[in-house]
Amino acid sequence: MIIFGTKVYVYQLAMLTLVCARCGNPAAHALRKRVTKFTLFFVPLFPFSTTYATQCAFCGYEERLAAAQGRALQERAAHGAR
Numbered sequence: 001m002i003i004f005g006t007k008v009y010v011y012q013l014a015m016l017t018l019v020c021a022r023c024g025n026p027a028a029h030a031l032r033k034r035v036t037k038f039t040l041f042f043v044p045l046f047p048f049s050t051t052y053a054t055q056c057a058f059c060g061y062e063e064r065l066a067a068a069q070g071r072a073l074q075e076r077a078a079h080g081a082r
Helices: 067-080
Strands: 004-019 026-040 043-056 062-065
Touching: 004 043, 004 067, 026 067, 043 067, 062 067
Parallel strands: none
Antiparallel strands: 004 026, 026 043, 043 062
16 A cells, blocks of 8 residues: 655745735735645655745735746845844
8 A cells, every 4th residue: 555645844934025916905914935846755855835925914915926926036135134
């Protein structure tokens, strides 16, 4: 019997101040990366899906981002912290 499946890992990459697309408030947004990995016998082997999203701390709205946008925001947060 082979046991396989998937597991989702969520990484918070940065906190950014952005204007929310839904409520219009300039608020803190958490930049998150979700990685879905294939597992065999509960051991994660390799990632097969990666998505980026920001979530408004004021209203809770979550907006999905393209991978390039997510990496650009992560780089912007890293350079802004210096």
